[in-house]
Amino acid sequence: MPNFTHASNAEVSQRVSRRTIAKGAAWSVPVLAASSAVPVMAASCTETKSAEAVVAASATTNPTFGPKTTVEFxxxxDVTEITFEVLGGGGGYGSYGNASGSSGITAGSGALVTGTMTVAPGSVLTLVAGNGGAGPAREDQRIVTGGDGYGAGGHTGNPTAINGHTLTGGSGGGGSAIxxxxxxxxxxxxxxxxxxxxxxxxNGYAYTTAGATxxxxxxxxxxxxxxxxxxxGFNDQLFGGGGASGSTPGATRTSALYQASNGNNTRYSRVASNPGLPPSGSGGAGGQGATSPAFYSGNSWGWIQIGGGGGGGGYAGGAGGATSGRLQANSYVYQAGGSGGGGSSFVDDAVVTASAFADGGNAAAAGSAARHPGYVKISYKAPCD
Structure with a gap:
């Protein structure tokens, strides 16, 4: 019979415990070694930076000078995408009496275009902030110039009658661009x-407005x-200037120039507006407002002459406003200038990855002859300094 030696329970337990610990120790060494070999990555740091082109406040008060602002960026x-916000210049309103249109209507707002676009590191972007249109600060102001921009706003008509009453509407706002x-x-x-x-x-007149702004x-x-x-005894309709559509500029919406008399000491006239201009290297300019012929009122008012509003600039320009008038000798006289159409907006789908269009809300307020300019604002993610 074999001679077996029986170990006590305490001895078995002690052997098992030592083997288990030894086995665990043998596996734990390479695991710890593998873990210690993984490099610790430094956390990346980026921050949002920005640039902008804005029109100085000092450039918004002169009715005959409305310069744009241009910034090279x-x-x-390491920057391959930017976020943008581009606002076109608002149309001019006017602060003198009936220069506002006498009907509670408003001038046109600039467009607000927002989105994102791809860019190449080291490339140069030109940011162009268009100035707003202006209105006459007084009667006999004569011409009011449009806001400059990428596509300058159209000037108003230029009534020059002397010894009388001349009035213009507001000029067009300039386009803004990247x-x-x-x-x-x-x-x-x-x-x-x-x-x-x-x-x-x-007294004795009534007028209504319709259509867009x-x-x-x-x-x-x-x-x-x-x-x-x-x-x-009469009902006369005057159409505003046409708005630009894509690369097609705004067209006149009022018949061509004519003047006539019905033989009863009554004269009437209608002068067509100037169309906007198509896209060019400096954008599409807005059309100038028409200038009416001078009518002699036969009373203390003397000669009366008026100018239409200017069209907005942009990718293509809006048309200026036409004029219309009627004179009944020694009885009544009126002259009316139409509003200008808006300039078109544009995005290049080859580089713009997302975009949206909205009313910019910067039309000149009633009673304000000041310019309400646009701007360009961009932002981007860049490594921390």
């Missing part, structure tokens, strides 16, 4: 300037306001 290394290599990547259209009405005597492109520009003027 070099894309930093250019890459001199070519437009984003353009926000400017708003059209409001029209104006002058009449004598001051001459806003800059969403992406196409609105037409200017239409005005219907009535008095006992």
């Amino acid at each position: 070099t894309v930093p290394a 250019l890459v290599g001199g070519q437009p990547a984003v353009v926000a259209g400017g708003g059209g300037g409001i029209g104006s009405i002058e009449y004598f005597p001051t 001459g806003d800059g492109g969403l992406p196409n520009g609105d037409t200017g306001h239409d005005i219907t003027i009535t008095r006992t």
Whole structure:
């Protein structure tokens, strides 16, 4: 019979415990070694930075000078995308009496274009902030110039009659843009300037407005306001300037120039507006407002003459406002200038990855002759300094 030696329970337990610990120790060494070999990555750091082009406040008060602002921006290394906000200049309103249109209507707002676009590190972006249109600060102001921009806003008509009463509407707002290599990547259209009405005597007239407001492109520009003027014995309608659509500029919406008399000491006239301009290296300019012929009222008012509102600038320009008038010798006289159409907006789908169009809300307020400019704002993620 074999001679077996029996170990006590305590001895077995002690052997098992030692083997288990030894086995665990043998496996734990490579695990710890593998874990210690994984490198610790440093946390990356980025921050949001920005650049902008804005029109100085000092450049918004002169009715005959409304310069744009241009800023050159070099894309930093490691930046391949920017977020943008581009606002076109608002249309001018006017602060003198009936220069506002005498109907409670508003000038056109600039378009607001927002989104994102791809960029190449080291490339140069040109940011162009368009100025707003202006209005006459007084009677006999004569011409009011449009806001400059990527596509300048159209001037008002230029009534020059002396010894009388002349009045203009508001000029057009300039377009704002981001250019890459001199070519437009984003353009926000400017708003059209409001029209104006002058009449004598001051009672007996009624007028209504209809249609759009001459806003800059969403992406196409609105037409200017239409005005219907009535008095006992006649009803006259004046159409606002056409808005730009894509690369097609705004067209006149009122018949060509004519003047006539019906032989009863009554004269009437209608002067067609100037169309906007198509895209060019400096954008599409808005059309100038028409200038009416001078009518002699035969009373203390003397000669009466009026100018239409200017069209908004942008990718393509909106048309200016036409004029219309009627004179009944020694009885009544009126002259009306139409509103300008809005300029169109644009995005280049080759570089713009997302975009949206909205009313910029910067039309000149009633009673304000000041310019309401646009701007360009960009932001981007860049490594921390």
